[in-house]
Amino acid sequence: MNPNEHISENLRNYLTIEAPEYAFLISGDWGAGKTHYIDNFIASNPQEKTRIIKISLFSLASTKEINEKIFEAIYPFFANQKVKLAGKLLKGALSFGFKVDLNSDGKPDGTTNVKLDKLELFEKIYPGDSNKDLVLVLDDIERSSIPLKDTLGYINELTEILKVRVVLIANEKQFNEEEGEIYSRFKEKVIGKTFEISQDVESILDELLRVSVAVKLKAPKEICIKEEIKNIYEVADYRNLRKLKQTISDFSHFLQCLQKTYTQHPVFYKYLLRTFFALSLELKSGQLKEGDLEGDKPFSNSRGKDDGESIVFNKYFINSPHLYSGKIWAEILCKGKLNNINEATSKLVYFIENTSKKTKEDPxxxxxxxxxxxxxxxxxxxxxxxxxxxxxxxxxxxxxxxxxxxxxxxxxxxxxxxxxxxxxxxxxxxxxxxxxxxxxxxxxxxxxxxxxxxxxxxxxxxxxxxxxxxxxxxxxxxxxxxxxxxQLRAKRAADALNEQFTNSDVKTLAKLLNKDNEYTPILAKLSPDDFIGRLEKSTNKDLQFISEMVSFRYRDNHTLNGRTFSQILHEEHKFWEAVSERLKSGQIKATSLKSHLLEMFNENKVIPIIKSLIKNAKTGSAY
Known part of the structure; x- marks a missing residue:
């Protein structure tokens, strides 16, 4: 049975009321499924006399932007039907100031300022079709950048003066103390019905694990993937469906990198799925940190302690395997590094060749x-x-x-x-x-x-x-x-890295840094003197390429699991400090032009990178 059916019944009734003069609120924690619920409701409850428009207020900065979003949602519908849009100009109407993109090229082609309280069809869409009233669904109220008083006043005008039906989607717990007092007074006056969303994990998993996704998850026939995911989700007790959806997507991507031989082993697959989801959800909830995972802390019991790692261990790993080391799991879940996963999997007991018998029989x-x-x-x-x-x-x-x-x-x-x-x-x-x-x-x-x-x-x-x-x-x-x-592997890797770094052309060097080791602080293992030697023999053109390559490595317009590259690669700051000192000392003997270029490289690239890396050194291990 759908646990939110009572909400749907009340909402259907609300949409039939003529000018209710109050708003309908659906509340719940972030990730509880509020947006999922309302999207499904709109899709499965076509209205004959109403036109439902859903707008997210996330990041919007003014009520004018809400108006623009409403118009953008309606305009393609009317334009495609070649219908004229007209407005009844009534007293106390809202001011709609729109920048209209008529040809969908991303640029405003003109501005229209009209006072509209009803959006009507001047010519009907279908013969005999009655005009439709507008119903607004305003999502993410608490995530808006609009001052709360402005948002609430806007909603009040919609419901009380313009008689528009308004459905609000919000996490009421996220208002701060000052906002909470304002909101409470507003709620008592304007919101007529409030409902708390209940997570419908069964139906949401059915939707998330639709046929196309299920194929990508490659589960052996012995595994009931829906039940496995549901069980871990319930044990995690982290009620955030958005994070669950992300984890399903991450797991699907992970499986694409695993050889089919491994994914078809039912015992391995079962424990792989359980561990992947358990660790991923605990990381996303903040219960587990990357540094603790790298140190294998969730996989051992700290007796007498009630810390996060012991909680994770007791939830999942008392009698269940974790397959890979914490370091490998951290690379998978925190850095997205999957290039060595098949090698690591081949060393698991499930796939070690039985040397005593060349048969498919277990040893x-x-x-x-x-x-x-x-x-x-x-x-x-x-x-x-x-x-x-x-x-x-x-x-x-x-x-x-x-x-x-x-x-x-x-x-x-x-x-x-x-x-x-x-x-x-x-x-x-x-x-x-x-x-x-x-x-x-x-x-x-x-x-x-x-x-x-x-x-x-x-x-x-x-x-x-x-x-x-x-x-x-x-x-x-x-x-x-x-x-x-x-220690032996680190030395071999460092030797190979130094060899590549010293002798590779700049394009290979860019691949080494920004593709193969995009999330790995390999420069922490590189000799600054070798890098200086590389700069010394570089042409001015190569030096420019290296400068651009370094900028790209520490770009701040991209994050992984909420962390910037300066946070992920913070361990490289000592390398760059040493490089900067050598550049300042004039260690490189070069022509006057190259000396100037190296000075610019140090001032414009190296020193800002050092400052950014040091700033993020303390937060680099945070998930």
Whole structure:
């Protein structure tokens, strides 16, 4: 049942009243679905005697602009029907001062100033059609830049003097204290009916997940995507449908970058969708910050703390995997960086090739996690395989090894495994010592989750003291190995970057900075001396191109998740400070003209960039 049907019934009745002399208010929080509701109402309730015009007051600065918006909404209708527009000039009418764009080229072709209180058809649209009264729907009252007194006076004149039906859409909670007092007095006088919108998540999801969108979401047949999204949305308790719609769009875009092999894996897809929506909604609500996500804080339980990260962990990740590291999730959700996502996904346990069997069958350790479904002979064969892999110290991903010893401990204590706890402990120590410097350890960071591996499987021995002790040892070594790997990767990346930066032509350089690493502060890793060397050997034409390229990198007319590029790239300020110092010192030996160009480059580009980056250094990690 539609939870807002009572609003629709009352609104339909309001539209039939002759000159009601009061306004009809639909209230609700931002993102609650007010605009969605009224748009659907207008579309599904054609009126025979009224013409409904919806205007958003967002960013409008005067009541005159409201008049212009009304006229712009009506004029194409009349123009297309070749109908003449005339007005009854009555006492106390509104002044409509319009700049009219007749040919839709974006430029006003003329101005008309008339006093109109009714917009009528001088010639009828269809034979026998009666003239239609105007109904105004004014949305985003609280987001308007028009002084509230002016807006309220305008509405009062519409309803009381001109007898126009007016439907208001507003979030009443957003008026400040002074505005609230003014609004309360106005509401008592002018607003006759007030209704609070209720979120109709079911119908909105049906609309958002229409066939074309559902195809893009690529859900395996085992996944009921509507129910999954609805469940996460309800757990998040962030009642903002606009943000939910954005998240669905973001997830669709993300999936376009994933290989089909991955998106068709039902278990992976389920946890991917849950984690993506959970983290995205928490970031949008402000409960989670980018810096905390990068530090994996939402994926571990801070016992005794009631901070945002613990709340996020308890909502979603006590018994559920988060798939990627917090750093990767931050790149996906906060920076829109998806170029390495397939490589990261290929390293998840779901997609690591089963080396023991070249079949589509799950490896032995995975089958043993679901041991209740196994027959005796199947169990005996599978436990033998896992025991053999532990005894022989077979190399594998450390996340998989944790599951193997968890399984061995579980069945050892049930006397269903031939391996004793002391032997498993000794074997684990040998495994760590032998492989801690391997590629798998250098590129994998074990999850801090007590009960699961962070990639979709629950440990059989999660609460067993023997397993907990071994898991802590592996976790400590994983942290050390991964940090070593990060240092090696950072050095390789910096070396490659310096090589490219020094020897690439300016167009390749622009691609490197403003496309491949648009949201990544790579200049923080670059040697200022190498950049100075590049400027020194540049032609004057190249120097001009570099100047334009740098301006584009820190452009302020574009934002990502509400952050400017100066906020995203704030870590690069030390690089530019060093470059500026070298330019001031005259380190580059150049002709008099180039010296002047470099001086201008420093004063007009580098120094303003430094000021902007330093200003945003403290806010750079805010979402």
């Amino acid at each position: 032995a350790w995975v089958q043993l996690l679901d041991y209740e479904k196994l027959e005796e002979n199947e169990f005996s064969e599978l436990i033998r395989i896992v025991e053999q892999e532990i005894v022989q110290c077979t190399e594998c991903d450390p996340r998989i090894y944790l599951h193997k010893i968890s399984i061995a401990i579980y069945f050892s204590k049930l006397k269903l495994s031939s391996l004793s706890i002391p032997f498993i402990t000794k074997a684990t120590k040998r495994f760590v010592n032998e492989y801690k410097s391997s590629e798998a350890w250098l590129t994998t960071q074990l999850s801090g989750n007590t009960f699961s591996d962070g990639i979709g499987y629950i440990y059989l021995s999660a609460k067993d003291p023997s397993f907990i002790d071994l898991r802590k040892r592996l976790l400590a070594q994983s942290k050390d190995s991964f940090e070593t790997g990060e």
